Amino acid sequence: MPRIDHAAVAVNAAGIADAMWCLRSEGTVVDSRFDALVEQCDGWVGALAQVAEAGKLMERFRAMHGARATWGGELPAIYEVWDAVAQALWKRLGTEPLDTIVRRAIDEVMSVQSA
Numbered sequence: 001m002p003r004i005d006h007a008a009v010a011v012n013a014a015g016i017a018d019a020m021w022c023l024r025s026e027g028t029v030v031d032s033r034f035d036a037l038v039e040q041c042d043g044w045v046g047a048l049a050q051v052a053e054a055g056k057l058m059e060r061f062r063a064m065h066g067a068r069a070t071w072g073g074e075l076p077a078i079y080e081v082w083d084a085v086a087q088a089l090w091k092r093l094g095t096e097p098l099d100t101i102v103r104r105a106i107d108e109v110m111s112v113q114s115a
Contacts, residue, residue, distance in 0.1 A: 003063060003067075004056065004059045004060055004063050005059060005063075008055075008059045008062070009052070009055045009056045009058075009059045010052075010055065011055075012054070012055030012056075012058045012059055012078075012082070013048075013051050013052045013054070013055030013056075014055075015055075015078065015079070015082035016051050016054055016055055016058075016082050016085050016086050016089070017048070017051050017086075018082070019082045019083045019085070019086030019087075020034075020051070020086045020089065020090065022086075023086060023087065023090050033090065037089075037090070037093055037094075040093065040094045041093075041094075050089070050093060050098060051089070053098055054085055054089060054098060054101075054102050057098065057099055057102040057103070058081065058085065058102060058106070061102075061103070061106055062075060075110075076106070076109040076110055076113050080109050080113075081105070081106055081109050084105040084106070084108055084109045085101075085102055085105045085106070087105070088101045088102070088104060088105035089101060
């Protein structure tokens with residue numbers, strides 16, 4: 001398995017969390033979804049653990065493309081991926097495995113980029 005950069009995992013998790021915060025700030029209906037996600041993950045710690053794991057999955061994906069692969073280089077722009085992962089978690093967390101959610105989000109961004 002390719003070596004992952006733990007600092008990149010933390011940055012990815014922060015980017016995903018920020019994108020989720022932006023989703024949360026869109027209104028009261030969204031607040032109830034955010035509360036449901038937190039409850040579904042057994043609280044804030046569980047929700048943050050899911051976001052951290054999503055950041056780790058992003059870094060594993062990057063590392064699988066080579067030690068020198070970069071977001072915004074041969075891979076899509078990192079901000080687009082953070083947004084896509086956050087939206088996918090928002091919609092599908094708890095209904096699909098986390099690795100599937102993250103991979104589909106990245107694949108969607110890559111397909112838009114290559115179109």
